Amino acid sequence: MDSYRRFYFLSALLILFFGLTAESSAQEKYPDRPITIVVPFPPGGVADLTARPVAAALEKVLKNPVVVVNKTGAAGAVGMSFVANSKPDGYNLLMALSSISIIPEADKLFDRAPAYTMNQLIPIALISADPTIFVVNASRPWKNLKEFIDDAKKRPGEISYSSSGVYGTLHMAMEMLTHGAGLNLKHVPYSGAGPALTALLGGHVDTLASGPAVVIPQIKAGKIRPLAGWGAKRVAALPDVATFKELGYDIEFYIWAGLFAPRGTSPAVMKTIRESVKQAVDTAEFKATMEKLQTPIAYLDAPEFQKFWDKDAKMLTDAIKRIGKLEIPEAK
Numbered sequence: 120m121d122s123y124r125r126f127y128f129l130s131a132l133l134i135l136f137f138g139l140t141a142e143s144s145a146q147e148k149y150p151d152r153p154i155t156i157v158v159p160f161p162p163g164g165v166a167d168l169t170a171r172p173v174a175a176a177l178e179k180v181l182k183n184p185v186v187v188v189n190k191t192g193a194a195g196a197v198g199m200s201f202v203a204n205s206k207p208d209g210y211n212l213l214m215a216l217s218s219i220s221i222i223p224e225a226d227k228l229f230d231r232a233p234a235y236t237m238n239q240l241i242p243i244a245l246i247s248a249d250p251t252i253f254v255v256n257a258s259r260p261w262k263n264l265k266e267f268i269d270d271a272k273k274r275p276g277e278i279s280y281s282s283s284g285v286y287g288t289l290h291m292a293m294e295m296l297t298h299g300a301g302l303n304l305k306h307v308p309y310s311g312a313g314p315a316l317t318a319l320l321g322g323h324v325d326t327l328a329s330g331p332a333v334v335i336p337q338i339k340a341g342k343i344r345p346l347a348g349w350g351a352k353r354v355a356a357l358p359d360v361a362t363f364k365e366l367g368y369d370i371e372f373y374i375w376a377g378l379f380a381p382r383g384t385s386p387a388v389m390k391t392i393r394e395s396v397k398q399a400v401d402t403a404e405f406k407a408t409m410e411k412l413q414t415p416i417a418y419l420d421a422p423e424f425q426k427f428w429d430k431d432a433k434m435l436t437d438a439i440k441r442i443g444k445l446e447i448p449e450a451k
Contacts, residue, residue, distance in 0.1 A: 149209055149388050150391075151183075152210065154177075154184070154185045154209070154210050154212065156173065156174050156213070156214050157188055157190050157198045157213050157214070158190070159196070159215065160195055160216075160283060160310075160312060161191050161310055161311035161312075161313045163311070163316065164330075164333060165247075165288075165312060165330040165333060166312075166376055167187070167214075167313070168414070169214060169246050169247055170376075171187050172404075172408040172412075173214065173246060173400070175404070176404060176405040179399075179402070180395045181391075191311060193284070194218065194284025194285055194308070195216070195218050195219075195222065195284065195287060196235070197234075199213060199215060199219060200235040202240065202381060203236075203239035203240050203381060204235065204239070204381070205381050207382065207385075209391070209392060212378055212380055213240065214376060214379075215376070215377060215379055217373070218283075218286070218287050218288040218291075219379070220428070220436065221436075221439060222235075222286065223235065224286075225285075228443070239382050242377060242378075242379055242421050244377065244378050244393065244418060244420055244424055245417055245418060245419035245423075245428075246378060247375060247376045247409070248373050248374075248375035248417040249330050249373060249375070249415065250351075250354060250362075250372065250374075251289070251372050252330070252331055252335075252345050252349070252357065253296065253345065253346050253349070254319070254328075254329070254337075255325060255327075256320070256322055256324075258322065259344075261346065264361075267346055268302065271300075271302045278325050278326065279306075279324040280304055280306060281318040281324040281327050282307070282315055282328075283309065283310075283312045284308050285306075285308050286445075287308070288374055291435065292374075293328050294438070295372055295438065299368045310451070316329060316334070319343060320337065320342055320343070328349070331354050331356060331413050332413055335356055338357070347362065347366060348360050349371055349373070350373065354413075375427075375431070378396060
């Protein structure tokens with residue numbers, strides 16, 4: 120009887136040993152299949168424009184395919200929820216904007232079941248952080264911010280702006296402006312920054328808040344006109360565009376893009392991803408691409424990015440509480 124017990128005990132130990140060895144071996148081989156970076160917005164916005172050069176550089180560092188997939192809907196909640204609820208194996212990553220902190224707070228306002236919670240995701244690296252730029256269609260009459268605000272106050276509810284979705288990043292920037300300047304503007308939400316810009320270029324709306332990488336090419340083409348920036352200082356590529364603070368409005372807002380993984384991703388896999396991203400953003404090719412996009416690299420590794428995210432999330436949730444529950448127009 121003792122010999123049987125000894126046999127089963129040894130068998131169990133061997134199964135456990137080989138199981139752990141297999142798991143360890145699998146982690147050591149990471150990655151051994153394509154990695155997906157999910158962008159929760161349509162092509163053409165800040166998240167998409169940032170994710171694609173990151174994927175290209177990361178692919179070369181890892182010597183493994185890295186693909187970008189746009190999973191859109193609900194102002195980014197669909198794609199963020201997809202990654203938050205994915206298997207934490209390092210094969211589904213998320214390129215998110217600051218709206219990652221906004222959506223769960225908006226769900227609370229409307230007593231909705233949350234699409235995801237922030238603690239379902241862990242930061243890998245901050246890639247970029249740029250102040251939002253306030254632009255108008257070039258055919259509109261306003262040549263500066265004062266002209267715009269004076270006209271908007273005379274015609275409440277008539278001047279329109281597009282956004283990437285209700286309570287999305289671009290919407291929050293404009294809500295800060297309307298509250299700070301005492302304006303009543305017409306909000307026309309779209310499914311992302313790309314469609315929101317298309318609406319502005321087509322004259323379907325009058326104004327837009329968006330990141331420099333999205334609007335600078337159109338500014339240079341003479342299709343849109345910048346009136347102000349949300350940063351603490353002027354954007355280097357737009358030295359003649361004053362900040363709201365310079366113009367007497369105490370508002371500040373940044374569109375940042377960062378990479379996240381599902382919580383529960385193993386330390387070994389996270390170490391590989393973090394080290395690889397650090398190498399990727401330091402390559403000459405990546406730096407050149409971001410320079411062409413007029414987007415400064417603002418790289419922070421996970422621990423520093425977590426501190427940055429915590430501070431930014433508090434600022435945004437406080438802003439949402441101030442703004443309160445808003446009527447939600449249907450996104451286009």
